[in-house]
Amino acid sequence: MTRSPMNPRRPQDNDGGGRKAVLADFIEQARGVYLQAERTFGGGLCRRFRIGGRLLALHFAGPALASRLTPALEHLAVPADGATPDFTIFFWDSVSTGTRMPPPPWSAHDYAGRGEVSGFSDDRFRLAFHPGSGILNMADTRAGFALYWIRDAGQLPYYESGAPMLPLLNWWLNDRGLQVVHAAAVGHPSGGILFIGKGGSGKSTAALSCCFRGGFLYAGDDYCLVEPGALRVHSLFNTAKLDWERLRMSFPQLEPAVSNSGRLDGEKPLVFLQRHWPRLICPVFPIRAVLIPSLTGRPQTTLTPAKPMDIAKALAPSTIFQLAAAGGDELRLIAELVRGSSGFFLELGTDLDAIEPALSRLLEPE
Amino acid sequence: MLPMKKGDRVSYRIPDSKIIHEVFDDEVIACNLDRGHYYSIDDSGAEIWRLLLAGSTVPEMAEHFSNHDPSNRETIASGIQQFVDRLLEEGLIAPADNGAGKLPAENLPLTRRTVFTPPVLQKYTDMETLLRLDPIHEVDETGWPNAKKQV
Numbered sequence: 001m002t003r004s005p006m007n008p009r010r011p012q013d014n015d016g017g018g019r020k021a022v023l024a025d026f027i028e029q030a031r032g033v034y035l036q037a038e039r040t041f042g043g044g045l046c047r048r049f050r051i052g053g054r055l056l057a058l059h060f061a062g063p064a065l066a067s068r069l070t071p072a073l074e075h076l077a078v079p080a081d082g083a084t085p086d087f088t089i090f091f092w093d094s095v096s097t098g099t100r101m102p103p104p105p106w107s108a109h110d111y112a113g114r115g116e117v118s119g120f121s122d123d124r125f126r127l128a129f130h131p132g133s134g135i136l137n138m139a140d141t142r143a144g145f146a147l148y149w150i151r152d153a154g155q156l157p158y159y160e161s162g163a164p165m166l167p168l169l170n171w172w173l174n175d176r177g178l179q180v181v182h183a184a185a186v187g188h189p190s191g192g193i194l195f196i197g198k199g200g201s202g203k204s205t206a207a208l209s210c211c212f213r214g215g216f217l218y219a220g221d222d223y224c225l226v227e228p229g230a231l232r233v234h235s236l237f238n239t240a241k242l243d244w245e246r247l248r249m250s251f252p253q254l255e256p257a258v259s260n261s262g263r264l265d266g267e268k269p270l271v272f273l274q275r276h277w278p279r280l281i282c283p284v285f286p287i288r289a290v291l292i293p294s295l296t297g298r299p300q301t302t303l304t305p306a307k308p309m310d311i312a313k314a315l316a317p318s319t320i321f322q323l324a325a326a327g328g329d330e331l332r333l334i335a336e337l338v339r340g341s342s343g344f345f346l347e348l349g350t351d352l353d354a355i356e357p358a359l360s361r362l363l364e365p366e
Numbered sequence: 367m368l369p370m371k372k373g374d375r376v377s378y379r380i381p382d383s384k385i386i387h388e389v390f391d392d393e394v395i396a397c398n399l400d401r402g403h404y405y406s407i408d409d410s411g412a413e414i415w416r417l418l419l420a421g422s423t424v425p426e427m428a429e430h431f432s433n434h435d436p437s438n439r440e441t442i443a444s445g446i447q448q449f450v451d452r453l454l455e456e457g458l459i460a461p462a463d464n465g466a467g468k469l470p471a472e473n474l475p476l477t478r479r480t481v482f483t484p485p486v487l488q489k490y491t492d493m494e495t496l497l498r499l500d501p502i503h504e505v506d507e508t509g510w511p512n513a514k515k516q517v
Contacts, residue, residue, distance in 0.1 A: 151506075151510065320399070
């Protein structure tokens with residue numbers, strides 16, 4: 001272990017073009033390491049998923065990361081049929097594959113908020129490294145591929161299993177008019193609702209109440225994908241994540257399905273709904289309303305109209321400040337969604353059985 | 367230190383890609399991606415934001431609003447200057463070099479709101495924690511930071 005993070009290959013400050021060339025070179029080196037890791041397991045493992053109507057190929061050098069990252073996406077899995085994927089991501093870790101990642105061509109001083117590394121991303125090459133989780137994401141968006149590396153798959157944070165590779169999905173899909181958003185989504189194939197707002201505002205409680213104490217179908221309880229041009233939402237992850245007390249008190253039927261029940265002293269319970277309630281999941285539906293929930297402590301649930309600016313404030317910051325290298329392009333897509341949507345404040349009542357009936361009128365044909 | 371004084375004929379620009387913004391009817395949302403702050407601006411403030419983006423100077427904006435309320439010309443100019451100073455303090459705008467991007471006054475965009483109300487910049491800091499970094503004290507022998515141990 002060393003305390004000197006400086007790397008002799010680090011390009012000079014303000015050398016934007018130099019940094020991007022260095023990143024392109026580093027991505028090539030890292031891709032070589034992936035291929036070496038893949039050979040360790042005799043060719044690796046390939047899985048395919050249809051996300052937002054587009055084909056995504058995931059190549060895993062070995063099983064260590066595949067078993068942790070694919071459960072959240074299983075509801076979108078498709079068989080390999082020879083079709084060319086729209087985007088490909090290569091995954092490996094050093095510990096299980098016995099490979100060594102080259103040193104980063106940047107210094108510890110370059111790390112910035114949201115996992116960005118100052119000066120190392122542009123329209124084509126994207127880079128994020130989260131020092132807290134140790135996950136490295138790099139993409140060549142023009143070539144249509146990305147790399148995902150962590151030193152030890154055994155150290156993958158639980159929340160990454162619940163909502164994997166968010167920066168990579170955003171880099172891939174934003175260019176195609178689809179936006180990853182911090183929102184829950186429930187409804188029916190004919191139409192549904194987005195719940196937006198920062199953590200703790202009641203998104204999961206509202207979404208799971210509608211599905212497990214009402215008749216709505218589930219598309220997501222924390223992140224989903226919106227297509228503003230068509231005013232549709234696509235499911236990303238089949239994960240339900242909720243505080244343990246809330247889960248036990250309000251949704252006891254989920255308790256036997258918790259995937260991380262042995263680690264709840266430091267983790268929120270995760271439930272992969274596709275494993276237990278596959279018919280509850282709806283992969284895509286039109287957006288009929290966008291709701292800003294809040295927990296009131298009063299029994300009844302009420303709706304009051306919200307202005308476009310209210311929706312923008314509840315959705316844009318909590319989405320954009322979570323996504324590495326997100327900026328104006330993401331805000332433009334979110335603004336398009338906001339301008340096309342009907343918005344409401346949702347005061348969530350303590351009577352969870354009454355939430356879905358209160359919202360059903362929003363889904364009635366106009 | 368602010369780079370301009372009242373009465374200077376300076377136009378402004380959005381400083382870089384770390385400031386993003388969108389206009390919704392008569393309201394504006396802006397985010398400072400470096401600081402983790404976001405802002406809402408409405409009423410006359412949203413109008414001033416539009417005029418700033420079109421390259422207007424403070425005196426030009428004061429003239430614009432004063433046309434409909436000539437008796438309050440001084441109050442209007444002072445209110446606009448204070449608002450522009452707040453935008454500068456928050457890094458949401460910066461002086462434009464050599465008047466770059468500035469439009470001739472006669473080309474100022476048509477506006478819907480011309481009655482002046484003292485503009486307010488509403489600032490929100492609740493997303494700051496999402497940008498907070500764990501300090502990196504140690505890296506391994508290959509130069510990669512050591513991740514926090516998972517509980």
